[in-house]
Amino acid sequence: MTFPSDADALFGLDAxxxxxxxxxxxIGTPFHASSAARHLLxxxxxxxxxxxxxxxxxxxxxxxxxxxxxxxVASHWRIPGLHGNEDNVERWVRVKGETLVLGxxxxxxxxxxxxxxxxxxxxPSNGCAMACAYCYVPRRKGYANPITVFxxxxxxxxxxxxxxxxxxxxxxxxxxxxTAWVYDIGENGDCSVDALICxxxxxxxxxxxxxxxxxxxxxxxxxxxxxxALDPRGRTRIRFSLMxxxxxxxxxxxxxxxADRIEAAAxxxxxxxxxxxxxxxxxxRPGWRSDWSELLRHLDDxxxxxxxxxxxxEVIMLTHNQELHQVNLGWHPRAExxxxxxxxxxxxxxxxxxxNVRYRNHVKADALGALRGLIAAHAPxxxxxxxx
Ligand code: SF4
Numbered sequence: 028m029t030f031p032s033d034a035d036a037l038f039g040l041d042a043x044x045x046x047x048x049x050x051x052x053x054i055g056t057p058f059h060a061s062s063a064a065r066h067l068l069x070x071x072x073x074x075x076x077x078x079x080x081x082x083x084x085x086x087x088x089x090x091x092x093x094x095x096x097x098x099x100v101a102s103h104w105r106i107p108g109l110h111g112n113e114d115n116v117e118r119w120v121r122v123k124g125e126t127l128v129l130g131x132x133x134x135x136x137x138x139x140x141x142x143x144x145x146x147x148x149x150x151p152s153n154g155c156a157m158a159c160a161y162c163y164v165p166r167r168k169g170y171a172n173p174i175t176v177f178x179x180x181x182x183x184x185x186x187x188x189x190x191x192x193x194x195x196x197x198x199x200x201x202x203x204x205x206t207a208w209v210y211d212i213g214e215n216g217d218c219s220v221d222a223l224i225c226x227x228x229x230x231x232x233x234x235x236x237x238x239x240x241x242x243x244x245x246x247x248x249x250x251x252x253x254x255x256a257l258d259p260r261g262r263t264r265i266r267f268s269l270m271x272x273x274x275x276x277x278x279x280x281x282x283x284x285x286a287d288r289i290e291a292a293a294x295x296x297x298x299x300x301x302x303x304x305x306x307x308x309x310x311x312r313p314g315w316r317s318d319w320s321e322l323l324r325h326l327d328d329x330x331x332x333x334x335x336x337x338x339x340x341e342v343i344m345l346t347h348n349q350e351l352h353q354v355n356l357g358w359h360p361r362a363e364x365x366x367x368x369x370x371x372x373x374x375x376x377x378x379x380x381x382x383n384v385r386y387r388n389h390v391k392a393d394a395l396g397a398l399r400g401l402i403a404a405h406a407p408x409x410x411x412x413x414x415x
Contacts, residue, residue, distance in 0.1 A: 058252045059091070059223040067281060068092075068124050068156055068223055074100045074109065075129035084178040085129050088225045092127070103130025103175050119358045120158045120280065127224065128154070128175035135186040137210070142413050143341055144211035144244050145203045146190070149183050151227035152176050152216040157248060158280040160355055160362035161308055161347055164215050174216060180227045184234045191241045202412050204242060209264065210235075213245030219265075220249050228254070235262040246305050248282035250291045255298040264301040266341065267292060269326075271318035274310050278362055289326065292334045302334060304409070307343035311386060311394055312365045319398060323405035335408040342398060342414035344391050347372070349382035 058064055070092040077099055079085045089097065100106050106128065138147045154172040155164055164172060177183065187210065194208050203209040212218060212231050222228040235243040236259060244264040254265075267288040270278075275285045283291075296302045304326075309315070330338070345366065352367050372384040386394065395414050402409050 064223045067220070068127075070095045070127050071125045072096050072098060073127045073129060074098050074103070074106050076100060076103055076131060079103070079129040079131050079178040082131075082178040084176070084180055084225055084227070088127065088129060088176055088178075091224065095127070100128075103128050109173075119354070123154075123156045123158055123173050123281070126173040128173060129178055130175055131179045132177040132183065135182060137187070137190045140211065141201075141203070142415070143203070143246075144209040145197075145201070146208065146210045147214050148187055148210040148212045148243075150177075150213055150215050151180055151183060151218070151231060152213075152221045155216045156220050156223075157217060157282050159248070159282065160278045160280065160359055161310075161345060161351075161366055163346070163348070174221065174224065176221070176224055176227065180230050184230060187234065187241075188238070191238050194240065196240050207242035207262075208240060209242050209244050211245065212243045213247070217247050217249055218245040219247040219251040219254060222251050222253055229257050232257040232259045232263050236260050238262065242301070244303075246307075248279055248288065250283040250287045254300075255294060257298075259299045261299060261301060263299075264303055265295055266303045266305045268305040268307055269322065270307065270310070271315070271322050273318060274312075274365070277365065278310070280359070285322075289329060292338075293331050296334050296337070301337060303338060303412070304340045305343065306340050306398070308345035309342065309394065309398060310345050310365055311368065311371065311390070316397060316401065320401050320405055323401055323409075326409070327406045338408065339410045339412045340402070341412055342395065344386055344394065344415065346375070346383055346385045349374075349384065 071094075073080075073089060073092065073095045075085065075089075075097055080089065080097060080099075089095070109122070109126065109128075132149055135149045137149065139145070140147050152174050153164070154174040155162065156174055191208060191210075197204070197206055197208050200206065213221075218228040218231075231243055232254075235241060242262050242264055243259075244266065246266040246268050248268045257263075269285065269288065272285045275282070292302045292304075306319075309319070347366050352363060355363050355366070369384075371387055371390045373387045375383045375385050377383050385391065399411060399414065402411060
C-alpha cells in the first residue's frame with residue numbers, strides 16, 4: 028500500500044490546506060498518530076455535550092487530542108457560530124479539520140434503502156473532515172460541518188443487533204447482496220476518517236464480524252491503513268469512491284489521491300474486507316467519456332484478478348444543490364464551472380425543501396447508457412450493482 032504522501036492531492040488546494048507535509052508513520056505507530064493524520068485533523072476545539080465528554084468513548088477522543096480546548100454545549104445539533112453559518116465561507120475547510128463535536132445520538136433508527144444497501148444504519152458520526160465540493164452532508168446539517176462523533180456506540184450496536192435478529196435470514200438475493208442483509212454504516216460521513224478519531228468504526232467492524240446474516244458497508248475517499256488491522260472476516264464491504272483523477276483533483280479536496288485508493292483495494296481485500304467501488308459522482312463536462320475510459324482501463328490494468336473477481340460497482344450521477352452552489356462560489360468557484368450546468372440540469376425539490384439539481388432525464392439516461400458501455404468495453408468484469 029502507498030501511504031498517503033502527496034500533500035497537494037491529499038489535502039487539496041494549497042491555500043486551503045494545513046501546514047506540514049505528511050509522512051509515513053514509524054513502524055508500529057498507528058496511522059492515526061502520524062503527522063499525516065494530524066495534518067488532516069489538527070483539532071483545536073472540541074464542542075462537547077457533557078455526558079458525551081464524560082463517556083468512555085468521549086474520554087478516548089479527548090485523550091487523542093489533548094491540546095484541544097473543550098467547549099461545553101447543550102446539544103451537538105445546532106451549535107451557534109458553527110452550524111448553519113454559511114457566511115463564514117473563508118473558514119469552510121479549516122473548520123472541518125480544527126473542530127470536532129462530541130454528542131450522543133438520540134434517535135436510533137434504521138431505515139430501509141434497497142439501492143446501495145438494504146438498510147441505512149444510524150451512523151457513528153455526522154460530518155466529515157474532507158471537503159468534496161459536491162458533498163450533500165453539509166446540506167443537511169448547516170454549512171460548516173466538522174465531524175460530530177457519537178459517543179453512544181454501544182447503544183448503536185445494540186440497536187443494530189436487534190434489528191438484524193428481527194430480519195432472520197435473507198431468503199432472496201437482491202442487488203445489495205446475494206445472502207446478507209447489507210447495512211450502510213457511513214451515510215453521513217466517512218468511516219475511514221472517523222477511525223482517525225476513535226474506535227467507533229473498529230467497534231462496528233467487530234460487531235458485524237459476529238453477525239452471520241448481515242454485512243456492514245461504507246463508502247470512502249480516504250485510505251486509512253489502520254483499518255487493515257480490524258479483521259472484518261468478509262462482513263464489512265468497503266466501497267472506494269472513484270472518478271477521473273482530473274475531477275478528483277478539482278472536486279475531492281482533502282481526500283486520498285485516486286491512485287492510492289485504487290492501490291489500496293488489494294490490501295483491503297487481503298485484510299478481509301469485501302472491496303467494491305463507487306463510480307461517483309459522474310460529472311458531465313467536456314472530455315468526461317475519454318477520462319472515464321482511461322480510469323476504467325487503468326483499473327483493468329492494475330487490479331489483481333482476486334479483486335476483480337469479487338468487485339461490483341455503484342454508479343451515481345452528480346446531484347447538486349442551489350444553496351451549496353452559492354456557498355462554493357465563495358471558497359472554490361472553479362468547482363462550480365463543472366458542477367453547475369443549468370443547461371443540462373433540472374431542479375428536484377427534496378422532501379426537506381432543499382433546491383437540489385440533477386441532470387435532465389434524457390441527459391442522465393444517455394450518460395448512464397454511455398458509462399455502462401464504457402464499463403462493458405474496458406472493465407467487463409465490473410458488475411454494476413445499480414446506477415442512477
Ligand atoms: S468524503 Fe464523503 S462525506 Fe466527506 S466531504 Fe467527501 S462526499 Fe462528503
